Structure formats: C-alpha cells, structure tokens
Amino acid sequence: MDRALFESLSREHLIEIVLAQSQMIEQLTKRVEDLEARLGGPPKTPGNSSIPPSLGRKPSDEASPKPKGGRRRKGHKGGYRALHPHPTRRLAFNARCCPHCQGDVSQAPQWLCQAYDHIDIPAVEPVVTRIHLHGGCCPGCGGRFKASPPAQMPPGSPFGENLRALVIYLRYTQGIGFERLARLLQDLFGLAISEGALTNMLGAAGQAFAAQSGRIRTQLLSHDTLACDETGLRVGKRNFWMWVFHHRDSAVFLADPNRSKRVPEAFLAGHRPDFWLSDRYGAQKGFAAKGHQFCLAHLIRDAQFAVDAGDACFAPALIGLFKRACRIGRRRTLFTDRQLAFYHKKFVKKLSELLAKRPIQTEGIKLQKAIGKIRGSLFLFITNRALEPTNNESERSLRPCVTFRKITNGFRTAWGANLYADIRSVIETARRRAIPPLQAIRLTLNAQPLPIKTA
DSSP, X not given: OOHHHHHHSOHHHHHHHHHXXXXXXXXXXXXXXXXXXXXXXXOOOTTTSSOOGGGOXXXXXXXXXXXXXXXXXXXXXXXXXOOOSSOSOOOOOOOOBOTTTOOBOXXXXXXOOOOOOOOOOOXXXXXXXXXXXXXXXXXXXXXXXXXXXXXXXXXXXXOOHHHHHHHHHHHHTSOOOHHHHHHHHHHHHOOOOOHHHHHHHHHHTHHHHXXXXXXXXXXXXXXXXXXXXXXXXXXXXXXXXXXXXXXTTEEEEEEESOOSTHHHHHHHTTOOOSEEEXXXXXXXXXXXXXXXXXXHHHHHHHHHHHHHTTOOSSHHHHHHHHHHHHHHHHTGGGSOHHHHHHHHHHHHHHHHHHHTSOOOSHHHHHHHHHHHHTGGGSSHHHXXXXXXXXXXXXXXXXXXXXXXXXXXXXXXXXXHHHHHHXXXXXXXXXXXTTOOHHHHHHHHHTTOOOOOOOO
C-alpha cells in the first residue's frame, strides 16, 4: 500500500483492513490444512471408491517359490468335452476281427464300449438367388405387365435377413469395426460388401430396433420396481451418457448428452414406480412412490475408504452390518415373510446403535453423517423380494457398453449412439429372457416382439 494513502486512512479503517486480512489468513490456513490432510490420506482405488477397475493399479505378482526338493506338484484330474445332446447323425461300427488272435468276431454279440463326437462345419458359401421377373403385353387391352416380386425377396437391397442379422451381431456384440467386418465377410463367406453398404444396412434396421425398444419400454414400465445407472460415452467431440433402466426380464438403454434428472423424467413420462434402486447420484433420486433402495456395494466401498483413512469406530462395523444384510438378501428364498420382517427390524436396530457412536476421524464422521441421512433407504430389500441389495446388475448390463466404447472409441454421430442403445436394449433383454442374440435380432427385423419365457 502506498505510504501517503496509508497515512490518510483513519484508524477505524485500518482496523477493518487488518481484521479482514486476518480472516482471510485463517480461511487459507484451514484450506491448506484440509489439502495436506487429503494429501496424506489413502488413495482412491476400485476397492474403496467408485473408481472403475480398469483405472486401478494391480500390484506385481512375485514369482511363486519352487516346491521343496524340486519335485513337481501332482496334477489335477483331467477333464473332457461333454457329448452333444443332439448330434446331427450317428454312426455305429462293429468289430470284425479279434485284435489278439485275429479271429472273426463279426457274428459274436457286441455292446457299446465307447462313444465320442467328431465336430466339423460345412464349407460356408453365400446363397445367391437371381430373380427374373417376366412380363409382356396383354393381348386383351395391349397394356404392359410384369410379374410381382416374391414377398421375401423384394427389389432394393440384395441382402437377406440372416446376413443382416449376422452383420448386426458381429458389429454390436463383438465390436468389429466396419473395415475389419468387410474383410471378415470376404474371407469367411467370399462376399464382397463395402463399408458404405454395411452402414446402409445398419441404418435400414434402425426403425425396427427403435420399435422393439419401445415395446420393451412399455413392458418395463409395467413393473413396480426399477433400477438404473449410467456410464460415460463419447459421441463426436462431445461427452454423452449411456443410461440403463431395467428390472428382471427387461432392460432399456438410452444415449443422451445429459446426466441430469431430465433423462429419467423423460423416460418415465410421468410414471412413478413404487420402488427404485440406484446409487446415491442425485440425478437418480426422487422417482420412487414408496421407497428408494441405495446400493450397498457402493456404500461398502465408501466405508472401506474411511477404514483406510484410519476410522476404527464406525466404518468397520458398518461394513460387517451391510455384508450380513447382503447375505440375507441372497438367501431370501429360504425365509418366510415373518422371518424377513424380523431380520429387517434387527438390522434397523443395529444401524441405530452404530449411528449413536461418536467417531473422531474425519472420514468416519463424514460417512456417519451420510448414512444418517439415508438410513431409511438401506434395508428395504430385506422385506421386498423384488429389490436387490446392490446395483450390480446395472453395472453388469453396462459392461458391454464400456467394452464397446474402448474398442471403438465412441461414435461419430448421435444417430449411431441411439441405434446402439436400441440394439443393446434388444440384446440385453434377450439375454434376460434366455433368447439367443441372433434369434432376437431376427425377431426384431421381422417386427416380432421378444417372447417372455414363463417358468
């Protein structure tokens, strides 16, 4: 500050400046202490946070020590391939001569001694059907006429249903790029298809998959319980998000540039399920009419971080409580509703006892405060058999999307991302309904709904 300006200030003004600077110094000192404490804390890993396993660093595995005496360990019993339940054909052979004395045994009684399979595939070649439509002039009126094309082979795209289903399967389940896919079709089938023709083939299937995804969404919204999650997606030069909404036999994927509540609101379109399962992300909250179940797996990892940070009062006991609750959830079929109600009351009481503790470590205090806010949304699954204790099924549904993203580095256009979301909806729903993916793709291309197999 300039000396003349300093001398011109009043005593009260100078005191205000000193107090303001003291307050700023106190705030900066506290911030430095917080940053130093965070720097000295445990690192975030997939085991104690929501960091994906692909970003975790695994320790180097030391070479296993050699067995004492230099002797090799005894190997395990060998396995064998099971016989095919429905062989294409069966061949039976009888022995003609004895391998010991070379005597004739063709007329002697014989029984089955060994059975094995020989597996091969026929040479794969495309079936090309040339269509000739004949016509002429009507002798009655003189007008020209031409034969009608067959319904299964209309003019236009020369590619049939099975070929289109195979291309969609290879592209969106195996993650094969267009260049490699064109080369694969040429090498395996002797079929030359350009990358542009492959793109047009996928584009022509978009309407059928959008319609099938709409039917799945209608079935999904008929359930009283829904679960959701999301993962990152790259579309062009923008960050998108791949959302999944599912319950048991149905799953719908959405590609959207937003990660806000607007996406679930648009998907639900005013529908409010009774129960909702998700993690604690804010955009996934507030859609259940009766109760929201939070994922215990995420909370166990958060508690593990508090343990790594030094909390020994609250977090270790919370991990044990949640793991016991998950075990009860996996074994709910063994208990009656009355027994499950007893377990629910027991876990709620135990949680109240844990929340009464007073941890002194910072991460333990933060964790206890967070658990206290959501204590009513932790054990709903015990008495509600339609709910799961964790949101792992959502993450398993999103895993193929993550793999596809890493293989392809994303999509060039939003159209491609939306088509992929519709195809993933069909394939994931087919998996839950025990339908082979190729069959599900064929049903979709033929505008047929995916059947729901009853037990």
